[in-house]
Amino acid sequence: MADIPQDAPEQCPGTGSGEAGKASACQGCPNQTLCSAKPQGPDPDIAEIKERLTSVKHKILVLSGKGGVGKSTFTAHLAHGLAADESKQVGVLDVDICGPSIPRILGLEGEQVHQSASGWSPVYVTDNLAVMSVGFLLSGPDDAVIWRGPKKNGMIKQFLRDVDWGDIDYLVIDTPPGTSDEHISTTQYLSQTHVDGAVLLTTPQEVAIQDVRKEINFCRKVNLPIIGVVENMSGFVCPHCTKESVIFPPTTGGGEKMAADANITFLGKLPLDPRIGKCCDEGKSFFDEVKDSPATQAFKDIIEKIKDYCSKRKENTEVDTGEEK
Amino acid sequence: MSAPRDHLSTVKHVILVLSGKGGVGKSTVATQIALSLRDAGHKVGILDVDLCGPSIPKMFNVSNQDIHQCPEGWLPVFVDKEQTLGIMSISFLLDNQNDAVVWRGPKKTAMIKQFLNDVYWKDMDYLIIDTPPGTSDEHITVMENLKQYNPDGAILVTTPQAVAVGDVRRELTFCRKTRIPVIGIIENMSGFVCPHCSECTNIFSKGGGEALAKQSEVPFLGCIPLDPQLTQSLEEGQSFADKCSSSPTMAAINTLVKRLMAIDRDLP
Ligand SMILES: Nc1ncnc2c1ncn2[C@@H]1O[C@H](COP(=O)(O)OP(=O)(O)OP(=O)(O)O)[C@@H](O)[C@H]1O
Ligand SMILES: Nc1ncnc2c1ncn2[C@@H]1O[C@H](COP(=O)(O)OP(=O)(O)OP(=O)(O)O)[C@@H](O)[C@H]1O
Ligand SMILES: [Mg+2]
Ligand SMILES: [Mg+2]
Numbered sequence: 001m002a003d004i005p006q007d008a009p010e011q012c013p014g015t016g017s018g019e020a021g022k023a024s025a026c027q028g029c030p031n032q033t034l035c036s037a038k039p040q041g042p043d044p045d046i047a048e049i050k051e052r053l054t055s056v057k058h059k060i061l062v063l064s065g066k067g068g069v070g071k072s073t074f075t076a077h078l079a080h081g082l083a084a085d086e087s088k089q090v091g092v093l094d095v096d097i098c099g100p101s102i103p104r105i106l107g108l109e110g111e112q113v114h115q116s117a118s119g120w121s122p123v124y125v126t127d128n129l130a131v132m133s134v135g136f137l138l139s140g141p142d143d144a145v146i147w148r149g150p151k152k153n154g155m156i157k158q159f160l161r162d163v164d165w166g167d168i169d170y171l172v173i174d175t176p177p178g179t180s181d182e183h184i185s186t187t188q189y190l191s192q193t194h195v196d197g198a199v200l201l202t203t204p205q206e207v208a209i210q211d212v213r214k215e216i217n218f219c220r221k222v223n224l225p226i227i228g229v230v231e232n233m234s235g236f237v238c239p240h241c242t243k244e245s246v247i248f249p250p251t252t253g254g255g256e257k258m259a260a261d262a263n264i265t266f267l268g269k270l271p272l273d274p275r276i277g278k279c280c281d282e283g284k285s286f287f288d289e290v291k292d293s294p295a296t297q298a299f300k301d302i303i304e305k306i307k308d309y310c311s312k313r314k315e316n317t318e319v320d321t322g323e324e325k
Numbered sequence: 326m327s328a329p330r331d332h333l334s335t336v337k338h339v340i341l342v343l344s345g346k347g348g349v350g351k352s353t354v355a356t357q358i359a360l361s362l363r364d365a366g367h368k369v370g371i372l373d374v375d376l377c378g379p380s381i382p383k384m385f386n387v388s389n390q391d392i393h394q395c396p397e398g399w400l401p402v403f404v405d406k407e408q409t410l411g412i413m414s415i416s417f418l419l420d421n422q423n424d425a426v427v428w429r430g431p432k433k434t435a436m437i438k439q440f441l442n443d444v445y446w447k448d449m450d451y452l453i454i455d456t457p458p459g460t461s462d463e464h465i466t467v468m469e470n471l472k473q474y475n476p477d478g479a480i481l482v483t484t485p486q487a488v489a490v491g492d493v494r495r496e497l498t499f500c501r502k503t504r505i506p507v508i509g510i511i512e513n514m515s516g517f518v519c520p521h522c523s524e525c526t527n528i529f530s531k532g533g534g535e536a537l538a539k540q541s542e543v544p545f546l547g548c549i550p551l552d553p554q555l556t557q558s559l560e561e562g563q564s565f566a567d568k569c570s571s572s573p574t575m576a577a578i579n580t581l582v583k584r585l586m587a588i589d590r591d592l593p
Contacts (some may be wrong), residue, residue, distance in 0.1 A: 068348015149430025
């Protein structure tokens with residue numbers, strides 16, 4: 001059901017086709033106005049975005065088809081980990097428009113964005129860690145962003161085009177779950193820039209994995225390279241008796257098997273640790289607060305692998321979507 | 326084109342399951358209340374409007390079923406021979422379960438409208454609607470098209486952490502703005518009792534949902550503890566009630582369902 005809507009007339013040329021809304025079959029179709037109203041030709045903003053982001057060396061997307069698997073937690077800690085090297089400048093962009101978690105996890109709740117001559121100034125956690133989120137534009141914690149797709153897309157475009165990051169080494173982009181407006185727009189707007197790739201988050205159980213498989217197909221469809229898969233919330237060590245329990249059972253082999261089946265890299269596992277959640281709620285870095293947790297080391301190993309990938313990829317710009325050869 | 330169908334008018338109770346936050350257990354709660362309502366003798370339907378990440382068919386182990394047409398419209402997929410529990414989900418329309426539904430808002434809206442109009446629910450007692458996280462196309466479309474059917478209201482699911490509660494607070498604003506009654510807030514994944522030493526650890530913190538309910542002056546519907554058996558039974562598409570009828574998790578679900586059954590939508 002790729003490009004043809006369910007209720008389309010028989011000869012529908014497909015919504016993405018140049019004939020969309022204009023073919024004879026489109027006469028009388030309820031979607032005709034919608035299809036013919038699509039912008040024709042390249043979007044001039046894409047060139048502007050390209051220009052703006054020339055000052056950003058590496059771009060990493062954090063994705064998952066599934067909700068609540070730890071995308072935002074991972075984004076924030078990847079950023080903390082990258083920014084631990086004071087010679088590097090790191091940016092975090094939150095394109096989860098309806099459920100922005102990044103301001104809280106990075107301890108920036110209640111902060112506001114400032115305008116400057118060169119665009120929107122991000123909010124800084126430290127000198128070398130800059131953040132932008134729709135959360136900084138809201139008037140309070142009860143404020144809901146009740147927006148349909150086009151408005152969300154407009155916001156994302158503004159974030160990519162107008163935020164003045166300065167010269168930065170890494171831009172990490174946190175996304176909501178799914179394969180819809182936010183994801184299509186972000187990848188489309190970034191299409192003229194060099195994106196290093198996506199890190200896919202999952203939890204071990206099949207209910208999550210089945211959605212992540214869809215996300216892999218999304219990445220392949222839009223030609224987004226996959227850096228690898230991270231399995232979060234794998235196992236829980238009871239702090240009282242130190243015995244391990246499986247809370248989200250990997251009934252189909254977990255993230256590792258999924259990655260192997262799809263021929264993509266498995267970056268590692270992160271255990272469930274109540275202190276991770278606590279740090280997120282308090283807006284603190286887990287790396288600073290809980291240096292001794294097994295999760296800290298596992299996290300750092302994964303970050304090293306991502307750094308490695310990015311530095312290698314710079315030399316080798318060939319597109320690798322992980323597609324079976 | 327044929328005249329718009331009006332199948333929802335024959336459904337007695339419509340209940341939405343919402344959350345601003347992902348992965349808090351919306352689909353799990355929808356599944357469990359549907360099963361409990363069915364076990365209490367009701368005819369129940371579940372409409373899954375999570376188009377990019379549908380979980381309901383997997384949770385009932387019916388992912389590979391196809392939808393059938395009848396003169397009245399689309400027939401839901403029933404999980405039992407007696408046809409007491411029927412499901413509609415985009416999963417049933419996919420050729421391959423791994424296919425990504427890469428759709429923008431307008432297409433999602435059209436699909437959801439079709440689900441709301443064309444599915445022939447036949448005199449269901451309850452229709453439970455499972456949603457993706459957020460306050461966007463899916464939610465706006467459902468609200469706009471449900472209003473005329475006078476739904477019972479929405480159950481808001483959260484987990485205890487501030488990161489989740491913060492998003493659910495925004496969802497409450499959404500409910501107020503769209504004038505959907507809030508049945509209450511349920512706190513899921515609240516505490517985990519170690520099977521080895523019986524000590525309880527609050528893996529995802531504790532109490533956030535209850536505090537939000539109090540602060541926002543909406544009913545608190547209780548805490549559902551983390552129970553690996555629940556995940557396991559959802560993975561296998563089996564009934565958790567049959568396996569673990571005496572667990573605190575099941576008790577919490579039963580309390581919630583009793584509350585739902587007490588709602589009489591004809592009261593003001
Ligand atoms: N390994 C872990 N151990 C304990 N808690 C965790 C772990 N990873 C994430 N969490 C907690 O789980 C919750 C969900 O994580 P997070 O918000 O990062 O997920 P998400 O994928 O971004 O969710 P959404 O789909 O809503 O954007 C958060 O409260 C977070 O603190
Ligand atoms: N009380 C619980 N105990 C143990 N596991 C649970 C509990 N509640 C939910 N789960 C598990 O957590 C995972 C996430 O739950 P679920 O899929 O219902 O969340 P959701 O809110 O529908 O997510 P999404 O935002 O992606 O739609 C599932 O694997 C589910 O089985
Ligand atoms: Mg998030
Ligand atoms: Mg769900």
